[in-house]
Amino acid sequence: MSQSHPANRPSTMESLSCACSVCSMALNCLCKDLDAVLKTQLENEVLRNRVVNRGQALFEIGDTFQRLYAVRSGSVKVYSLIDNGEEQVMGFYLPGELLGLEAIDQGVHECSAVALETSSICEVKFKRLEQLCSVQPALQQRLHRLYAREIARDYAMLQLLGRKSAEQRLANFLLHLSRRFADRGYSAEEFNLSMSRHEIGNYLGLALETVSRLLARFQEQKLIEVKRRHVRLLKRQALAVVAGEPLNPVVRHHYH
Amino acid sequence: MSQSHPANRPSTMESLSCACSVCSMALNCLCKDLDAVLKTQLENEVLRNRVVNRGQALFEIGDTFQRLYAVRSGSVKVYSLIDNGEEQVMGFYLPGELLGLEAIDQGVHECSAVALETSSICEVKFKRLEQLCSVQPALQQRLHRLYAREIARDYAMLQLLGRKSAEQRLANFLLHLSRRFADRGYSAEEFNLSMSRHEIGNYLGLALETVSRLLARFQEQKLIEVKRRHVRLLKRQALAVVAGEPLNPVVRHHYH
DNA sequence: CGTACTATTGAGCGCTCTCAAAACCAGTGG
DNA sequence: CCACTGGTTTTGAGAGCGCTCAATAGTACG
Numbered sequence: 001m002s003q004s005h006p007a008n009r010p011s012t013m014e015s016l017s018c019a020c021s022v023c024s025m026a027l028n029c030l031c032k033d034l035d036a037v038l039k040t041q042l043e044n045e046v047l048r049n050r051v052v053n054r055g056q057a058l059f060e061i062g063d064t065f066q067r068l069y070a071v072r073s074g075s076v077k078v079y080s081l082i083d084n085g086e087e088q089v090m091g092f093y094l095p096g097e098l099l100g101l102e103a104i105d106q107g108v109h110e111c112s113a114v115a116l117e118t119s120s121i122c123e124v125k126f127k128r129l130e131q132l133c134s135v136q137p138a139l140q141q142r143l144h145r146l147y148a149r150e151i152a153r154d155y156a157m158l159q160l161l162g163r164k165s166a167e168q169r170l171a172n173f174l175l176h177l178s179r180r181f182a183d184r185g186y187s188a189e190e191f192n193l194s195m196s197r198h199e200i201g202n203y204l205g206l207a208l209e210t211v212s213r214l215l216a217r218f219q220e221q222k223l224i225e226v227k228r229r230h231v232r233l234l235k236r237q238a239l240a241v242v243a244g245e246p247l248n249p250v251v252r253h254h255y256h
Numbered sequence: 257m258s259q260s261h262p263a264n265r266p267s268t269m270e271s272l273s274c275a276c277s278v279c280s281m282a283l284n285c286l287c288k289d290l291d292a293v294l295k296t297q298l299e300n301e302v303l304r305n306r307v308v309n310r311g312q313a314l315f316e317i318g319d320t321f322q323r324l325y326a327v328r329s330g331s332v333k334v335y336s337l338i339d340n341g342e343e344q345v346m347g348f349y350l351p352g353e354l355l356g357l358e359a360i361d362q363g364v365h366e367c368s369a370v371a372l373e374t375s376s377i378c379e380v381k382f383k384r385l386e387q388l389c390s391v392q393p394a395l396q397q398r399l400h401r402l403y404a405r406e407i408a409r410d411y412a413m414l415q416l417l418g419r420k421s422a423e424q425r426l427a428n429f430l431l432h433l434s435r436r437f438a439d440r441g442y443s444a445e446e447f448n449l450s451m452s453r454h455e456i457g458n459y460l461g462l463a464l465e466t467v468s469r470l471l472a473r474f475q476e477q478k479l480i481e482v483k484r485r486h487v488r489l490l491k492r493q494a495l496a497v498v499a500g501e502p503l504n505p506v507v508r509h510h511y512h
Numbered sequence: 513c514g515t516a517c518t519a520t521t522g523a524g525c526g527c528t529c530t531c532a533a534a535a536c537c538a539g540t541g542g
Numbered sequence: 543c544c545a546c547t548g549g550t551t552t553t554g555a556g557a558g559c560g561c562t563c564a565a566t567a568g569t570a571c572g
Binding site for chain 3: 421422462463465466469484
Protein backbone atom coordinates (compact mmCIF):
# COMPACT_ATOMS: atom_id res chain seq x y z
CA MET A 1 0.00 0.00 0.00
CA SER A 2 2.75 2.26 -1.02
CA GLN A 3 0.44 4.53 -2.97
CA SER A 4 1.67 8.08 -2.84
CA HIS A 5 -0.06 10.16 -0.27
CA PRO A 6 0.24 13.75 0.90
CA ALA A 7 1.29 12.74 4.38
CA ASN A 8 4.22 10.87 2.95
CA ARG A 9 5.75 13.97 1.48
CA PRO A 10 8.17 14.88 4.20
CA SER A 11 7.97 18.56 3.37
CA THR A 12 4.33 19.05 4.26
CA MET A 13 4.30 19.83 7.91
CA GLU A 14 0.72 19.32 8.99
CA SER A 15 1.29 19.41 12.72
CA LEU A 16 -1.73 18.49 14.74
CA SER A 17 -4.47 19.49 12.37
CA CYS A 18 -6.50 17.11 10.30
CA ALA A 19 -6.66 19.19 7.19
CA CYS A 20 -5.76 16.36 4.85
CA SER A 21 -9.06 15.37 3.29
CA VAL A 22 -8.01 12.13 1.72
CA CYS A 23 -6.89 10.49 4.90
CA SER A 24 -8.28 10.56 8.40
CA MET A 25 -11.81 9.91 7.31
CA ALA A 26 -12.45 8.44 10.70
CA LEU A 27 -11.33 11.70 12.20
CA ASN A 28 -13.24 13.70 9.68
CA CYS A 29 -16.17 11.68 10.75
CA LEU A 30 -15.51 12.95 14.23
CA CYS A 31 -14.58 16.53 13.38
CA LYS A 32 -16.54 17.56 10.34
CA ASP A 33 -19.32 20.08 10.74
CA LEU A 34 -18.56 20.57 14.39
CA ASP A 35 -18.56 24.16 15.50
CA ALA A 36 -15.22 25.83 15.11
CA VAL A 37 -14.44 26.12 18.80
CA LEU A 38 -14.95 22.45 19.46
CA LYS A 39 -13.05 21.48 16.37
CA THR A 40 -10.09 23.51 17.47
CA GLN A 41 -10.32 21.95 20.89
CA LEU A 42 -10.29 18.50 19.37
CA GLU A 43 -7.34 19.23 17.19
CA ASN A 44 -5.29 20.90 19.87
CA GLU A 45 -5.97 18.81 22.91
CA VAL A 46 -6.94 15.41 21.65
CA LEU A 47 -5.02 14.67 18.52
CA ARG A 48 -1.34 14.03 17.98
CA ASN A 49 0.49 12.89 14.92
CA ARG A 50 3.21 10.31 14.76
CA VAL A 51 5.15 8.40 12.15
CA VAL A 52 5.93 4.73 12.65
CA ASN A 53 8.18 2.51 10.60
CA ARG A 54 7.52 -0.96 9.32
CA GLY A 55 7.41 -3.39 12.22
CA GLN A 56 7.06 -0.71 14.88
CA ALA A 57 4.26 -1.10 17.38
CA LEU A 58 1.53 1.44 18.08
CA PHE A 59 0.61 -0.45 21.19
CA GLU A 60 1.12 -3.92 22.55
CA ILE A 61 -0.87 -6.48 24.46
CA GLY A 62 -0.99 -5.49 28.09
CA ASP A 63 -0.41 -1.78 27.52
CA THR A 64 -2.80 0.35 29.50
CA PHE A 65 -5.39 1.89 27.27
CA GLN A 66 -5.10 5.63 26.74
CA ARG A 67 -5.57 6.40 23.08
CA LEU A 68 -7.40 5.46 19.96
CA TYR A 69 -5.43 5.48 16.74
CA ALA A 70 -6.46 6.62 13.27
CA VAL A 71 -4.38 5.60 10.30
CA ARG A 72 -3.54 8.61 8.13
CA SER A 73 -1.32 6.84 5.66
CA GLY A 74 0.21 3.40 5.40
CA SER A 75 -1.34 0.36 7.00
CA VAL A 76 -1.46 -1.39 10.33
CA LYS A 77 -1.92 -4.98 11.44
CA VAL A 78 -3.77 -5.74 14.66
CA TYR A 79 -3.28 -9.13 16.24
CA SER A 80 -3.69 -10.99 19.49
CA LEU A 81 -1.79 -13.97 20.83
CA ILE A 82 -3.41 -17.31 21.35
CA ASP A 83 -2.60 -19.89 23.96
CA ASN A 84 0.49 -21.33 22.33
CA GLY A 85 1.90 -17.87 21.67
CA GLU A 86 0.98 -17.78 18.02
CA GLU A 87 -0.36 -14.67 16.35
CA GLN A 88 -3.98 -14.29 15.42
CA VAL A 89 -4.49 -11.40 13.00
CA MET A 90 -7.67 -9.53 13.87
CA GLY A 91 -7.58 -6.97 11.11
CA PHE A 92 -5.72 -4.74 8.72
CA TYR A 93 -6.31 -1.01 8.94
CA LEU A 94 -6.05 1.44 6.07
CA PRO A 95 -6.00 5.23 6.01
CA GLY A 96 -9.07 6.67 7.67
CA GLU A 97 -9.70 3.66 9.85
CA LEU A 98 -9.75 3.69 13.62
CA LEU A 99 -8.22 1.10 15.91
CA GLY A 100 -7.83 0.46 19.61
CA LEU A 101 -11.50 0.11 20.46
CA GLU A 102 -10.96 -3.42 21.70
CA ALA A 103 -9.18 -2.09 24.81
CA ILE A 104 -11.94 0.11 26.18
CA ASP A 105 -13.72 -2.55 28.17
CA GLN A 106 -10.80 -3.77 30.26
CA GLY A 107 -8.71 -0.63 30.05
CA VAL A 108 -5.89 -2.78 28.77
CA HIS A 109 -5.02 -3.57 25.19
CA GLU A 110 -6.04 -7.09 24.24
CA CYS A 111 -4.18 -6.82 20.97
CA SER A 112 -0.94 -5.51 19.57
CA ALA A 113 -0.79 -3.20 16.58
CA VAL A 114 2.23 -2.89 14.30
CA ALA A 115 2.79 -0.89 11.13
CA LEU A 116 3.05 -3.00 7.99
CA GLU A 117 4.92 -0.17 6.29
CA THR A 118 5.99 3.34 7.17
CA SER A 119 2.77 4.92 8.33
CA SER A 120 1.41 8.17 9.65
CA ILE A 121 -0.82 7.74 12.66
CA CYS A 122 -3.10 10.16 14.43
CA GLU A 123 -3.47 9.45 18.13
CA VAL A 124 -6.61 10.38 20.02
CA LYS A 125 -6.64 10.76 23.78
CA PHE A 126 -9.67 8.80 24.78
CA LYS A 127 -10.34 10.44 28.13
CA ARG A 128 -10.42 13.87 26.56
CA LEU A 129 -12.58 12.58 23.75
CA GLU A 130 -15.09 11.27 26.24
CA GLN A 131 -15.12 14.60 28.03
CA LEU A 132 -15.82 16.45 24.82
CA CYS A 133 -18.54 13.96 24.04
CA SER A 134 -20.38 14.97 27.16
CA VAL A 135 -20.72 18.55 26.03
CA GLN A 136 -21.27 17.73 22.39
CA PRO A 137 -23.98 15.19 21.60
CA ALA A 138 -23.09 15.21 17.91
CA LEU A 139 -19.62 14.01 18.73
CA GLN A 140 -21.00 11.38 21.03
CA GLN A 141 -23.25 10.02 18.34
CA ARG A 142 -20.35 9.75 15.96
CA LEU A 143 -18.34 7.84 18.47
CA HIS A 144 -21.26 5.47 18.94
CA ARG A 145 -21.39 4.90 15.22
CA LEU A 146 -17.70 4.14 15.14
CA TYR A 147 -18.25 1.44 17.72
CA ALA A 148 -21.20 0.13 15.81
CA ARG A 149 -19.21 0.07 12.62
CA GLU A 150 -16.53 -2.01 14.26
CA ILE A 151 -19.20 -4.42 15.42
CA ALA A 152 -20.69 -4.59 11.95
CA ARG A 153 -17.24 -5.28 10.54
CA ASP A 154 -16.79 -8.13 12.98
CA TYR A 155 -20.19 -9.55 12.11
CA ALA A 156 -19.30 -9.62 8.44
CA MET A 157 -16.05 -11.34 9.34
CA LEU A 158 -17.88 -13.92 11.41
CA GLN A 159 -20.02 -14.80 8.42
CA LEU A 160 -16.92 -15.09 6.31
CA LEU A 161 -15.11 -17.42 8.68
CA GLY A 162 -18.16 -19.40 9.64
CA ARG A 163 -19.75 -20.18 6.33
CA LYS A 164 -17.48 -19.48 3.39
CA SER A 165 -14.97 -21.56 1.50
CA ALA A 166 -11.33 -20.59 1.14
CA GLU A 167 -12.08 -19.34 -2.38
CA GLN A 168 -14.92 -17.16 -1.18
CA ARG A 169 -12.92 -15.78 1.70
CA LEU A 170 -10.03 -14.69 -0.45
CA ALA A 171 -12.24 -13.20 -3.17
CA ASN A 172 -14.07 -11.32 -0.47
CA PHE A 173 -10.83 -10.11 1.01
CA LEU A 174 -9.62 -8.73 -2.30
CA LEU A 175 -12.90 -7.01 -3.07
CA HIS A 176 -13.12 -5.54 0.38
CA LEU A 177 -9.62 -4.15 0.14
CA SER A 178 -10.39 -2.78 -3.28
CA ARG A 179 -13.48 -0.94 -2.04
CA ARG A 180 -11.64 0.53 0.87
CA PHE A 181 -8.91 1.80 -1.41
CA ALA A 182 -11.49 3.27 -3.76
CA ASP A 183 -13.26 5.01 -0.88
CA ARG A 184 -9.97 6.69 -0.08
CA GLY A 185 -9.28 7.87 -3.58
CA TYR A 186 -6.80 5.18 -4.52
CA SER A 187 -7.23 2.85 -7.46
CA ALA A 188 -9.81 0.15 -6.93
CA GLU A 189 -8.30 -2.09 -9.58
CA GLU A 190 -4.62 -1.99 -8.77
CA PHE A 191 -2.90 -1.98 -5.42
CA ASN A 192 -0.09 -3.40 -3.37
CA LEU A 193 -0.63 -5.73 -0.47
CA SER A 194 1.34 -4.60 2.52
CA MET A 195 0.79 -7.90 4.28
CA SER A 196 2.36 -11.28 3.58
CA ARG A 197 0.56 -14.43 2.44
CA HIS A 198 1.09 -15.74 5.91
CA GLU A 199 -0.70 -12.76 7.44
CA ILE A 200 -3.54 -12.93 4.94
CA GLY A 201 -3.98 -16.62 5.62
CA ASN A 202 -3.87 -16.07 9.34
CA TYR A 203 -6.50 -13.36 9.07
CA LEU A 204 -8.79 -15.48 6.88
CA GLY A 205 -8.30 -18.71 8.78
CA LEU A 206 -6.35 -20.34 5.94
CA ALA A 207 -2.90 -21.82 5.46
CA LEU A 208 -0.52 -19.53 3.63
CA GLU A 209 -0.12 -22.17 0.93
CA THR A 210 -3.83 -22.08 0.31
CA VAL A 211 -3.72 -18.32 -0.15
CA SER A 212 -0.89 -18.66 -2.62
CA ARG A 213 -2.62 -21.43 -4.56
CA LEU A 214 -5.89 -19.55 -4.77
CA LEU A 215 -4.22 -16.38 -5.99
CA ALA A 216 -2.59 -18.49 -8.68
CA ARG A 217 -5.95 -20.01 -9.56
CA PHE A 218 -7.65 -16.62 -9.76
CA GLN A 219 -4.90 -15.58 -12.11
CA GLU A 220 -5.36 -18.66 -14.29
CA GLN A 221 -9.03 -17.80 -14.48
CA LYS A 222 -8.11 -14.28 -15.59
CA LEU A 223 -9.92 -12.80 -12.63
CA ILE A 224 -6.83 -11.02 -11.38
CA GLU A 225 -3.19 -10.46 -12.13
CA VAL A 226 -0.87 -10.99 -9.24
CA LYS A 227 2.86 -10.75 -8.84
CA ARG A 228 4.16 -10.99 -5.31
CA ARG A 229 2.55 -8.13 -3.41
CA HIS A 230 1.11 -6.37 -6.44
CA VAL A 231 -2.50 -7.13 -7.40
CA ARG A 232 -4.71 -5.99 -10.24
CA LEU A 233 -8.38 -6.90 -10.37
CA LEU A 234 -9.48 -7.73 -13.90
CA LYS A 235 -13.08 -8.87 -13.48
CA ARG A 236 -14.65 -7.67 -10.29
CA GLN A 237 -18.08 -8.89 -11.28
CA ALA A 238 -16.84 -12.43 -11.73
CA LEU A 239 -14.82 -12.12 -8.55
CA ALA A 240 -17.93 -11.02 -6.71
CA VAL A 241 -19.69 -14.13 -7.96
CA VAL A 242 -16.85 -16.28 -6.67
CA ALA A 243 -17.07 -14.42 -3.39
CA GLY A 244 -20.70 -15.41 -3.15
CA GLU A 245 -21.91 -11.84 -3.06
CA PRO A 246 -25.33 -10.84 -4.26
CA LEU A 247 -25.06 -9.50 -7.79
CA ASN A 248 -26.52 -6.09 -7.10
CA PRO A 249 -23.85 -5.02 -4.71
CA VAL A 250 -25.15 -3.65 -1.44
CA VAL A 251 -23.80 -0.13 -1.30
CA ARG A 252 -22.40 0.17 2.16
CA HIS A 253 -21.89 3.60 3.55
CA HIS A 254 -18.53 3.20 5.07
CA TYR A 255 -18.08 6.75 6.16
CA HIS A 256 -20.34 9.49 7.41
CA MET B 257 -32.62 -22.82 29.67
CA SER B 258 -35.89 -23.45 31.38
CA GLN B 259 -34.36 -22.81 34.79
CA SER B 260 -36.87 -21.22 37.12
CA HIS B 261 -36.56 -17.50 37.40
CA PRO B 262 -38.45 -14.81 39.28
CA ALA B 263 -39.63 -13.14 36.10
CA ASN B 264 -41.27 -16.37 35.02
CA ARG B 265 -43.64 -16.40 37.94
CA PRO B 266 -46.72 -14.83 36.41
CA SER B 267 -47.84 -13.41 39.74
CA THR B 268 -44.87 -11.10 40.23
CA MET B 269 -45.82 -7.87 38.56
CA GLU B 270 -42.60 -5.95 38.27
CA SER B 271 -43.81 -3.23 35.94
CA LEU B 272 -41.07 -1.06 34.55
CA SER B 273 -38.52 -1.29 37.29
CA CYS B 274 -35.43 -3.44 37.18
CA ALA B 275 -35.48 -4.57 40.78
CA CYS B 276 -34.65 -8.17 39.98
CA SER B 277 -31.01 -8.58 40.84
CA VAL B 278 -30.36 -11.93 39.22
CA CYS B 279 -31.26 -10.83 35.76
CA SER B 280 -30.62 -7.61 33.90
CA MET B 281 -26.95 -7.48 34.68
CA ALA B 282 -26.51 -5.38 31.61
CA LEU B 283 -29.04 -2.96 32.96
CA ASN B 284 -27.63 -3.12 36.42
CA CYS B 285 -24.37 -2.21 34.81
CA LEU B 286 -26.13 0.85 33.49
CA CYS B 287 -28.21 1.71 36.52
CA LYS B 288 -26.27 0.70 39.58
CA ASP B 289 -24.79 3.40 41.78
CA LEU B 290 -26.31 6.15 39.70
CA ASP B 291 -27.90 8.91 41.69
CA ALA B 292 -31.50 8.23 42.56
CA VAL B 293 -33.03 10.87 40.31
CA LEU B 294 -31.27 9.63 37.23
CA LYS B 295 -32.03 6.05 38.09
CA THR B 296 -35.70 6.82 38.36
CA GLN B 297 -35.55 8.67 35.10
CA LEU B 298 -33.96 5.66 33.44
CA GLU B 299 -36.50 3.28 34.80
CA ASN B 300 -39.50 5.42 34.01
CA GLU B 301 -38.65 6.87 30.66
CA VAL B 302 -36.24 4.47 29.06
CA LEU B 303 -37.11 0.96 30.07
CA ARG B 304 -40.11 -1.17 29.22
CA ASN B 305 -40.77 -4.81 29.91
CA ARG B 306 -42.22 -7.31 27.52
CA VAL B 307 -42.80 -11.03 27.33
CA VAL B 308 -42.20 -12.88 24.08
CA ASN B 309 -43.03 -16.48 23.25
CA ARG B 310 -40.84 -19.04 21.55
CA GLY B 311 -40.35 -18.08 17.93
CA GLN B 312 -41.56 -14.52 18.37
CA ALA B 313 -39.31 -11.74 17.08
CA LEU B 314 -37.94 -8.86 19.09
CA PHE B 315 -36.95 -7.11 15.89
CA GLU B 316 -36.34 -8.13 12.32
CA ILE B 317 -33.91 -7.28 9.58
CA GLY B 318 -34.81 -3.92 8.11
CA ASP B 319 -36.68 -2.63 11.13
CA THR B 320 -35.70 0.89 11.97
CA PHE B 321 -33.52 0.99 15.03
CA GLN B 322 -35.12 2.45 18.13
CA ARG B 323 -34.32 0.26 21.09
CA LEU B 324 -31.73 -1.92 22.67
CA TYR B 325 -32.93 -5.10 24.33
CA ALA B 326 -31.80 -6.75 27.53
CA VAL B 327 -32.77 -10.33 28.22
CA ARG B 328 -34.28 -10.70 31.69
CA SER B 329 -35.16 -14.37 31.46
CA GLY B 330 -35.20 -16.97 28.72
CA SER B 331 -32.92 -16.78 25.72
CA VAL B 332 -32.74 -15.11 22.34
CA LYS B 333 -31.14 -16.00 19.02
CA VAL B 334 -29.76 -13.25 16.80
CA TYR B 335 -29.20 -14.03 13.16
CA SER B 336 -28.71 -12.39 9.81
CA LEU B 337 -29.54 -13.65 6.35
CA ILE B 338 -26.88 -14.44 3.81
CA ASP B 339 -27.13 -14.10 0.09
CA ASN B 340 -29.05 -17.28 -0.61
CA GLY B 341 -31.56 -16.50 2.12
CA GLU B 342 -30.05 -18.87 4.66
CA GLU B 343 -29.73 -17.98 8.31
CA GLN B 344 -26.44 -17.12 9.90
CA VAL B 345 -26.65 -17.25 13.69
CA MET B 346 -24.63 -14.40 15.18
CA GLY B 347 -25.19 -15.17 18.82
CA PHE B 348 -27.30 -16.52 21.64
CA TYR B 349 -28.24 -14.16 24.44
CA LEU B 350 -28.88 -15.14 28.04
CA PRO B 351 -30.37 -13.18 30.95
CA GLY B 352 -28.43 -9.99 31.60
CA GLU B 353 -27.11 -9.68 28.07
CA LEU B 354 -27.77 -6.80 25.75
CA LEU B 355 -28.58 -7.00 22.07
CA GLY B 356 -29.37 -4.67 19.21
CA LEU B 357 -26.06 -2.82 19.12
CA GLU B 358 -25.46 -3.94 15.55
CA ALA B 359 -28.14 -1.56 14.29
CA ILE B 360 -26.72 1.69 15.61
CA ASP B 361 -24.47 2.44 12.69
CA GLN B 362 -27.01 2.27 9.88
CA GLY B 363 -30.06 3.03 12.00
CA VAL B 364 -31.56 -0.17 10.65
CA HIS B 365 -31.37 -3.63 12.12
CA GLU B 366 -28.93 -5.85 10.25
CA CYS B 367 -30.13 -8.87 12.14
CA SER B 368 -33.31 -10.46 13.36
CA ALA B 369 -33.79 -11.57 16.95
CA VAL B 370 -36.23 -14.27 18.02
CA ALA B 371 -36.92 -15.85 21.39
CA LEU B 372 -35.77 -19.45 21.70
CA GLU B 373 -38.24 -19.95 24.55
CA THR B 374 -40.73 -17.83 26.43
CA SER B 375 -38.63 -14.89 27.53
CA SER B 376 -38.87 -11.66 29.42
CA ILE B 377 -37.25 -8.74 27.66
CA CYS B 378 -36.42 -5.25 28.83
CA GLU B 379 -36.48 -2.68 26.07
CA VAL B 380 -34.32 0.44 26.21
CA LYS B 381 -35.14 3.53 24.14
CA PHE B 382 -31.83 4.39 22.62
CA LYS B 383 -32.49 8.06 21.87
CA ARG B 384 -33.42 8.70 25.48
CA LEU B 385 -30.46 6.72 26.67
CA GLU B 386 -28.13 8.86 24.59
CA GLN B 387 -29.70 12.01 25.99
CA LEU B 388 -29.18 10.82 29.52
CA CYS B 389 -25.62 9.93 28.65
CA SER B 390 -24.91 13.54 27.79
CA VAL B 391 -25.75 14.72 31.27
CA GLN B 392 -24.25 11.73 33.04
CA PRO B 393 -20.69 10.80 32.15
CA ALA B 394 -20.81 7.69 34.31
CA LEU B 395 -23.65 6.35 32.22
CA GLN B 396 -21.83 7.19 29.05
CA GLN B 397 -18.77 5.29 30.16
CA ARG B 398 -20.85 2.25 30.91
CA LEU B 399 -22.40 2.35 27.52
CA HIS B 400 -18.95 2.53 26.00
CA ARG B 401 -17.95 -0.52 27.93
CA LEU B 402 -20.97 -2.39 26.71
CA TYR B 403 -19.93 -1.66 23.14
CA ALA B 404 -16.41 -2.68 23.89
CA ARG B 405 -17.58 -5.90 25.48
CA GLU B 406 -19.53 -6.77 22.37
CA ILE B 407 -16.42 -6.14 20.31
CA ALA B 408 -14.34 -8.29 22.62
CA ARG B 409 -16.93 -11.04 22.31
CA ASP B 410 -16.73 -10.86 18.54
CA TYR B 411 -12.94 -10.98 18.65
CA ALA B 412 -13.04 -14.14 20.70
CA MET B 413 -15.48 -15.59 18.22
CA LEU B 414 -13.23 -14.70 15.33
CA GLN B 415 -10.41 -16.63 16.93
CA LEU B 416 -12.71 -19.57 17.45
CA LEU B 417 -13.89 -19.68 13.86
CA GLY B 418 -10.57 -18.83 12.34
CA ARG B 419 -8.22 -21.16 14.10
CA LYS B 420 -9.97 -23.88 16.04
CA SER B 421 -11.12 -27.38 15.18
CA ALA B 422 -14.71 -28.51 15.46
CA GLU B 423 -13.87 -30.24 18.73
CA GLN B 424 -12.35 -27.09 20.18
CA ARG B 425 -15.22 -24.94 19.05
CA LEU B 426 -17.85 -27.10 20.66
CA ALA B 427 -15.93 -27.54 23.91
CA ASN B 428 -15.50 -23.79 24.01
CA PHE B 429 -19.16 -23.26 23.37
CA LEU B 430 -20.19 -25.51 26.25
CA LEU B 431 -17.74 -23.94 28.67
CA HIS B 432 -18.74 -20.45 27.68
CA LEU B 433 -22.41 -21.23 28.19
CA SER B 434 -21.59 -22.83 31.51
CA ARG B 435 -19.73 -19.75 32.73
CA ARG B 436 -22.51 -17.44 31.68
CA PHE B 437 -25.05 -19.56 33.53
CA ALA B 438 -22.84 -19.59 36.60
CA ASP B 439 -22.46 -15.81 36.48
CA ARG B 440 -26.22 -15.55 36.60
CA GLY B 441 -26.66 -17.86 39.53
CA TYR B 442 -27.69 -20.93 37.61
CA SER B 443 -25.89 -24.24 37.75
CA ALA B 444 -22.61 -24.29 35.88
CA GLU B 445 -22.63 -28.07 35.55
CA GLU B 446 -26.13 -28.80 34.40
CA PHE B 447 -28.32 -26.88 31.98
CA ASN B 448 -30.69 -27.15 29.07
CA LEU B 449 -29.84 -25.97 25.60
CA SER B 450 -32.60 -23.82 24.22
CA MET B 451 -31.14 -24.03 20.73
CA SER B 452 -31.13 -26.95 18.31
CA ARG B 453 -28.07 -28.80 16.99
CA HIS B 454 -28.69 -27.05 13.73
CA GLU B 455 -28.51 -23.63 15.38
CA ILE B 456 -25.41 -24.54 17.37
CA GLY B 457 -23.72 -25.79 14.23
CA ASN B 458 -24.72 -22.73 12.30
CA TYR B 459 -23.31 -20.50 15.04
CA LEU B 460 -20.04 -22.43 15.24
CA GLY B 461 -19.61 -22.86 11.52
CA LEU B 462 -20.19 -26.62 11.69
CA ALA B 463 -22.64 -29.08 10.19
CA LEU B 464 -25.36 -30.17 12.58
CA GLU B 465 -24.21 -33.77 12.19
CA THR B 466 -20.77 -32.78 13.38
CA VAL B 467 -22.23 -31.19 16.49
CA SER B 468 -24.20 -34.33 17.21
CA ARG B 469 -21.22 -36.60 16.68
CA LEU B 470 -18.95 -34.52 18.87
CA LEU B 471 -21.46 -34.42 21.70
CA ALA B 472 -21.61 -38.20 21.46
CA ARG B 473 -17.82 -38.39 21.50
CA PHE B 474 -17.55 -36.10 24.54
CA GLN B 475 -20.01 -38.39 26.25
CA GLU B 476 -18.00 -41.51 25.37
CA GLN B 477 -14.98 -39.78 26.88
CA LYS B 478 -17.00 -39.14 30.04
CA LEU B 479 -16.46 -35.40 29.67
CA ILE B 480 -20.17 -34.68 29.61
CA GLU B 481 -23.55 -36.35 29.82
CA VAL B 482 -25.98 -35.31 27.15
CA LYS B 483 -29.53 -36.32 26.36
CA ARG B 484 -31.25 -34.25 23.72
CA ARG B 485 -31.23 -30.69 25.02
CA HIS B 486 -30.05 -31.54 28.51
CA VAL B 487 -26.33 -31.27 29.23
CA ARG B 488 -24.25 -31.99 32.30
CA LEU B 489 -20.56 -31.17 32.43
CA LEU B 490 -18.57 -33.87 34.21
CA LYS B 491 -14.96 -32.77 33.78
CA ARG B 492 -14.57 -29.13 33.01
CA GLN B 493 -10.79 -29.23 33.36
CA ALA B 494 -10.50 -31.90 30.71
CA LEU B 495 -13.03 -30.08 28.59
CA ALA B 496 -10.97 -26.91 28.88
CA VAL B 497 -7.95 -28.85 27.63
CA VAL B 498 -9.94 -30.08 24.66
CA ALA B 499 -11.06 -26.50 24.04
CA GLY B 500 -7.43 -25.50 23.82
CA GLU B 501 -7.64 -23.10 26.73
CA PRO B 502 -4.52 -22.29 28.69
CA LEU B 503 -4.42 -24.30 31.90
CA ASN B 504 -3.26 -21.49 34.16
CA PRO B 505 -5.84 -19.01 33.06
CA VAL B 506 -4.16 -16.12 31.34
CA VAL B 507 -0.99 -14.74 32.81
CA ARG B 508 -0.56 -11.51 30.93
CA HIS B 509 2.92 -10.75 29.72
CA HIS B 510 3.84 -7.15 30.18
CA TYR B 511 6.54 -6.37 27.70
CA HIS B 512 8.81 -3.50 28.70
C1' DC C 513 27.27 -12.88 -3.96
C1' DG C 514 25.43 -15.07 -0.06
C1' DT C 515 21.88 -15.02 3.43
C1' DA C 516 17.36 -14.71 5.09
C1' DC C 517 12.91 -14.21 4.09
C1' DT C 518 8.84 -14.85 1.25
C1' DA C 519 6.30 -17.21 -2.14
C1' DT C 520 5.27 -21.13 -5.19
C1' DT C 521 4.32 -25.79 -6.18
C1' DG C 522 3.66 -30.79 -5.28
C1' DA C 523 2.07 -35.05 -2.69
C1' DG C 524 -0.60 -37.22 0.66
C1' DC C 525 -3.75 -37.36 4.40
C1' DG C 526 -7.33 -36.28 7.71
C1' DC C 527 -11.11 -33.57 9.22
C1' DT C 528 -15.44 -32.19 8.31
C1' DC C 529 -18.98 -31.90 4.88
C1' DT C 530 -22.75 -34.00 2.22
C1' DC C 531 -26.03 -37.38 1.38
C1' DA C 532 -28.93 -40.85 3.24
C1' DA C 533 -31.49 -43.61 6.38
C1' DA C 534 -33.17 -44.67 10.71
C1' DA C 535 -34.46 -43.55 15.50
C1' DC C 536 -36.55 -40.60 18.56
C1' DC C 537 -39.85 -37.22 20.26
C1' DA C 538 -43.99 -34.14 20.80
C1' DG C 539 -48.30 -32.98 19.31
C1' DT C 540 -52.71 -34.00 16.90
C1' DG C 541 -56.69 -36.25 15.87
C1' DG C 542 -59.15 -40.41 15.12
C1' DC D 543 -54.74 -45.90 22.99
C1' DC D 544 -52.61 -45.76 18.66
C1' DA D 545 -51.42 -44.13 14.17
C1' DC D 546 -49.84 -40.24 11.82
C1' DT D 547 -47.12 -36.21 11.07
C1' DG D 548 -43.40 -33.01 11.26
C1' DG D 549 -39.46 -31.94 13.44
C1' DT D 550 -35.09 -33.07 15.66
C1' DT D 551 -31.29 -36.05 16.57
C1' DT D 552 -28.39 -39.91 15.79
C1' DT D 553 -25.54 -42.76 13.03
C1' DG D 554 -23.21 -44.46 8.82
C1' DA D 555 -20.54 -44.17 4.38
C1' DG D 556 -18.05 -41.72 1.07
C1' DA D 557 -15.89 -37.67 -0.97
C1' DG D 558 -13.47 -33.42 -1.17
C1' DC D 559 -11.44 -29.33 0.64
C1' DG D 560 -7.83 -27.48 2.83
C1' DC D 561 -3.97 -28.74 5.95
C1' DT D 562 0.76 -30.41 6.75
C1' DC D 563 5.15 -31.53 5.26
C1' DA D 564 8.69 -30.81 2.02
C1' DA D 565 11.31 -29.09 -1.76
C1' DT D 566 12.10 -25.39 -4.98
C1' DA D 567 12.15 -20.71 -6.67
C1' DG D 568 12.14 -15.91 -6.34
C1' DT D 569 13.34 -11.37 -4.00
C1' DA D 570 15.54 -7.99 -0.96
C1' DC D 571 19.47 -6.49 1.27
C1' DG D 572 23.86 -6.20 3.38
